[in-house]
Amino acid sequence: MANYSGVVCVRRQISHVIFDMDGLLLDTEKFYTQVQEIILSRYNKTFDWTLKAKMMGKKAIESARIFVQESGISDSLSPEQFLVEREDMLQSLFPTSELMPGASRLVSHLHAKGVPICVATGSHRRHFELKTQRHHEIFSLMHHVVLGDDPEVKQGKPSPDGFLAASKRFEGGQVDPSNILVFEDSPSGVLAAKNAGMSVVMVPDPRLDKSFLDAADQVLNSLLDFNPSEWGLPAFEDNGN
Ligand SMILES: O=P(O)(O)OC[C@H](O)CO
Ligand SMILES: [Mg+2]
Numbered sequence: 547m548a549n550y551s552g553v554v555c556v557r558r559q560i561s562h563v564i565f566d567m568d569g570l571l572l573d574t575e576k577f578y579t580q581v582q583e584i585i586l587s588r589y590n591k592t593f594d595w596t597l598k599a600k601m602m603g604k605k606a607i608e609s610a611r612i613f614v615q616e617s618g619i620s621d622s623l624s625p626e627q628f629l630v631e632r633e634d635m636l637q638s639l640f641p642t643s644e645l646m647p648g649a650s651r652l653v654s655h656l657h658a659k660g661v662p663i664c665v666a667t668g669s670h671r672r673h674f675e676l677k678t679q680r681h682h683e684i685f686s687l688m689h690h691v692v693l694g695d696d697p698e699v700k701q702g703k704p705s706p707d708g709f710l711a712a713s714k715r716f717e718g719g720q721v722d723p724s725n726i727l728v729f730e731d732s733p734s735g736v737l738a739a740k741n742a743g744m745s746v747v748m749v750p751d752p753r754l755d756k757s758f759l760d761a762a763d764q765v766l767n768s769l770l771d772f773n774p775s776e777w778g779l780p781a782f783e784d785n786g787n
Contacts, residue, residue, distance in 0.1 A: 557745070557776060557777055558724050558725065558745050559725060559778050560726070560727040560745065560777045560778055560779055561662070561721065561725040561726075562662045562663070562664075562716055562726045562727075563656055563662070563663045563727050563728075563729070563779075564665070564666050564713070564726055564727070564728045564729070564739075564744070565653070565663065565664070565665050565666075565688075565728075565729050566603070566665075566666065566729060566730045566731060566735050567665050568603070568667060568668070568677075568731075569602060569646075569732060569751065570646060570649075570729055570731040570735075570749060570769075571645065571646060571649045571653070571665070571684070572643045572644070572645060572646065572649075572677055572681070573645070573646050574677055575602060575731070577639040577640065577643075578601070580635075580639070581636055581639070582598075582613065585623075585628065585631060586619070589617070589619050589622065591617055591618070591619070593617075595753050595754060595755065596755070597612070597616050598753075599732075599754055600733075600734075601613060602731070602732040602733070602734065602735075603702070603703045603730070603731075603732030603734040603735040603738070604668050604702040604703055604734055605668050605694040605695075605699075605701075606629055606673075607626075608702045610625035610628045610629050611625045613625070613628055614628055636673070636676075637676060640673060640676035640677045641676055641677075641679055641680070643676075643677045643680065643681070645681060645684065646749075646768075646769060647768050647769060648769030648772070649684065649769055650684055651769075651770070651782075652769050652772060653684050653687055653688075654684070655780075655782055656779070657687040659779075659780035661780065662689050662716050662721075663687065663688055664688050664691065664692070664712050664715065664716065665685070665690075665691040665692065665712075666692040666708040666709050666711070666712040666728075667692070667693060668703055668708070669693060670693055670695040671695055674691070674693055689715070690712070692708050692715070694708070696711060699711060703732065703734040703735045703737070703738035704733075704734045704735075704737035704738045704741060705738060705741065706738050706742035708738065709723075709726075709738055709739055709744060710723070713742070713744075723742050723743035723744045724743060724744070726742075726744045726745070727744065727745050727746070727747065727777055727779075728742075728744050728745065728747070729747050729769070730746055730747070731748065731749050733754070733758040733761070736748050736758070736761045736762050737761055740761055745763045745777075746763055747762065747763065747764045747765075747766060748761075748764070748765045748766070749765075749766050749767070752767075
């Protein structure tokens with residue numbers, strides 16, 4: 547078995563799966579991008595994917611600090627003011643969130659086969675509720691959800707806090723991280739999963755710099771391309787893999 551670079555790698559035996567949410571299950575990263583482009587344009591600056599890569603996956607206040615500092619507007623806008631400024635726009639966009647291709651199929655399949663699944667997201671409770679309001683069917687299949695404002699998540703990704711908290715809350719208690727497969731879209735999220743000792747499948751936005759893909763155990767263009775059998779998980783019955 548080879549990863550995208552052709553390097554042969556040994557896959558661990560997977561019993562449990564943790565899903566990231568923004569940009570992985572839900573097509574919500576585009577909303578953050580849109581709003582941040584608008585805000586930076588007010589300062590005659592452009593929002594690019596170098597900055598996007600540093601922000602995605604993190605807790606709101608952590609990504610806000612990066613945004614004002616890296617874009618050079620921290621003298622004019624504090625991280626807290628930035629969060630207030632973007633909030634109205636995000637609140638009107640999040641309820642329109644759509645599922646990413648293949649998300650429903652994969653989540654439903656793993657649940658139907660009895661594979662314990664959960665979510666670990668940097669998103670806080672209020673935004674989680676807005677984003678998932680049209681997707682209760684899929685999110686109700688999750689055994690649990692760990693949010694960015696969970697008391698156990700002291701630091702956001704790339705800290706392993708969220709994934710380690712998620713690994714403790716499955717039925718039967720702590721699951722060995724080496725038996726957990728994480729699905730992520732962000733560079734910080736992939737590092738968080740590796741820092742937690744877990745395997746990680748990355749489904750990156752194609753605009754992300756390719757250097758960020760090296761840390762993942764497998765890189766896919768879409769969740770539709772995931773082959774559960776490669777990870778010792780029950781095969782899909784609809785296409786025979
Ligand atoms: O990608 P997630 O689900 O950890 O969410 C993190 C932020 O809310 C958005 O980047
Ligand atoms: Mg994400």
